[in-house]
Amino acid sequence: MKKISKMVIRRLPRYYRYLSDLRNEGVERISSTELSKRLKVTASQIRQDLNCFGGFGQQGYGYNVAQLHEAIGDILGLSMHYKMIIIGSGNLGHALANYAGFARRGFQLVGMFDISEAVVGTEIHGISVQHMSALEAFCQEEAPEIAVLTVTKLAAPEVAEKLAKLGIKGIWNFSFMELVAPPGVHVENVHLSDSLMMLAHHITPHSGKKSKIKE
Amino acid sequence: MKKISKMVIRRLPRYYRYLSDLRNEGVERISSTELSKRLKVTASQIRQDLNCFGGFGQQGYGYNVAQLHEAIGDILGLSMHYKMIIIGSGNLGHALANYAGFARRGFQLVGMFDISEAVVGTEIHGISVQHMSALEAFCQEEAPEIAVLTVTKLAAPEVAEKLAKLGIKGIWNFSFMELVAPPGVHVENVHLSDSLMMLAHHITPHSGKKSKIKE
Numbered sequence: 001m002k003k004i005s006k007m008v009i010r011r012l013p014r015y016y017r018y019l020s021d022l023r024n025e026g027v028e029r030i031s032s033t034e035l036s037k038r039l040k041v042t043a044s045q046i047r048q049d050l051n052c053f054g055g056f057g058q059q060g061y062g063y064n065v066a067q068l069h070e071a072i073g074d075i076l077g078l079s080m081h082y083k084m085i086i087i088g089s090g091n092l093g094h095a096l097a098n099y100a101g102f103a104r105r106g107f108q109l110v111g112m113f114d115i116s117e118a119v120v121g122t123e124i125h126g127i128s129v130q131h132m133s134a135l136e137a138f139c140q141e142e143a144p145e146i147a148v149l150t151v152t153k154l155a156a157p158e159v160a161e162k163l164a165k166l167g168i169k170g171i172w173n174f175s176f177m178e179l180v181a182p183p184g185v186h187v188e189n190v191h192l193s194d195s196l197m198m199l200a201h202h203i204t205p206h207s208g209k210k211s212k213i214k215e
Numbered sequence: 216m217k218k219i220s221k222m223v224i225r226r227l228p229r230y231y232r233y234l235s236d237l238r239n240e241g242v243e244r245i246s247s248t249e250l251s252k253r254l255k256v257t258a259s260q261i262r263q264d265l266n267c268f269g270g271f272g273q274q275g276y277g278y279n280v281a282q283l284h285e286a287i288g289d290i291l292g293l294s295m296h297y298k299m300i301i302i303g304s305g306n307l308g309h310a311l312a313n314y315a316g317f318a319r320r321g322f323q324l325v326g327m328f329d330i331s332e333a334v335v336g337t338e339i340h341g342i343s344v345q346h347m348s349a350l351e352a353f354c355q356e357e358a359p360e361i362a363v364l365t366v367t368k369l370a371a372p373e374v375a376e377k378l379a380k381l382g383i384k385g386i387w388n389f390s391f392m393e394l395v396a397p398p399g400v401h402v403e404n405v406h407l408s409d410s411l412m413m414l415a416h417h418i419t420p421h422s423g424k425k426s427k428i429k430e
Contacts, residue, residue, distance in 0.1 A: 013409035014406075076415055077419030092310040095306035099307070099407060190407070192405070199401060199403040200295065200297055202292075203297075206290070
């Protein structure tokens with residue numbers, strides 16, 4: 001497969017989400033023009049992006065929704081049905097365990113871990129929270145690929161090292177710091193406050209206000 | 216103030232987060248080269264971005280961390296200390312209420328609301344969850360600017376309309392659907408699964424695999 005540029009890859013989740021909705025609504029085909037209205041990407045950019053996968057819509061037909069949806073899902077790794085564990089089972093860990101979006105996208109939550117005795121043994125979606133000391137044996141048994149990190153910023157680097165040694169391939173990091181990827185592991189750092197800051201910027205009146213960075 | 220392009224604005228939260236860390240570590244000044252190593256943006260792009268605010272680093276000195284931090288914070292609306300309410304007080308609502316990042320950035324959580332009797336009356340950070348029926352009176356009294364939406368995808372559009380009428384200026388939407396902004400309101404739609412899909416893509420071996428979109 002032709003190597004797909006980073007910018008195109010970044011647009012794929014958005015395409016995928018919209019195609020999921022269309023599929024659920026029973027829509028069978030869609031043109032690049034209709035896609036562009038919804039996705040805020042020009043029709044020609046969409047056609048260019050999809051050309052990267054070696055396929056073309058058909059003139060007068062557009063794209064077949066189910067096939068496009070599956071092709072993009074493949075590229076996003078969703079057909080791999082990766083096994084996911086959550087490290088840190090506080091409020092955010094619980095919220096992520098309940099986040100319906102993941103099961104729908106093919107991710108299987110297979111374990112949850114914490115260091116706090118207070119949460120060990122509590123259950124979510126049939127999964128019992130285990131103590132961190134059980135992590136090694138669990139990983140050797142189950143071989144999960146993805147770990148969601150919702151631990152303190154101090155604990156995160158050490159836990160990430162440990163996860164890398166246990167064979168985890170990808171870390172989804174919510175731990176308030178920019179985690180550097182251990183060798184052989186891909187890390188996505190999530191900074192929830194970034195979009196909140198964007199929101200605050202957009203609702204703040206700026207006209208006529210001067211901002212000067214003093215030298 | 217010169218109008219700042221969208222692309223520059225999108226980089227500001229990252230700059231802000233790193234400058235916060237530097238400030239906490241007591242670092243007083245930093246060069247664009249040092250910033251670029253950490254932020255994965257070229258030194259020249261950084262200088263260009265910061266020039267948009269009408270300020271320049273000083274040759275041989277670089278930028279003053281505290282001043283740069285404050286200037287960017289202003290642009291991001293963080294010195295406005297916006298009042299925030301959370302609509303939908305389930306796991307995700309609770310997790311967001313506890314997310315330390317917000318208070319640190321100057322946002323004040325002033326109210327939480329839900330339709331479920333089971334959570335009404337429960338308390339987080341001194342805030343008692345109120346029933347949705349109390350929302351109107353609350354907004355007339357407190358005039359919050361930002362609402363965090365963690366309700367079902369079906370309920371979201373209606374709740375958004377209501378919030379717009381009650382004077383909310385910005386909606387931070389976690390409700391699994393692309394909310395269209397009511398007039399006069401800015402919406403940031405959060406799709407947590409997007410970065411998870413990026414992660415899955417990066418850990419999926421693709422070499423030699425052909426993907427073809429059938430016509």
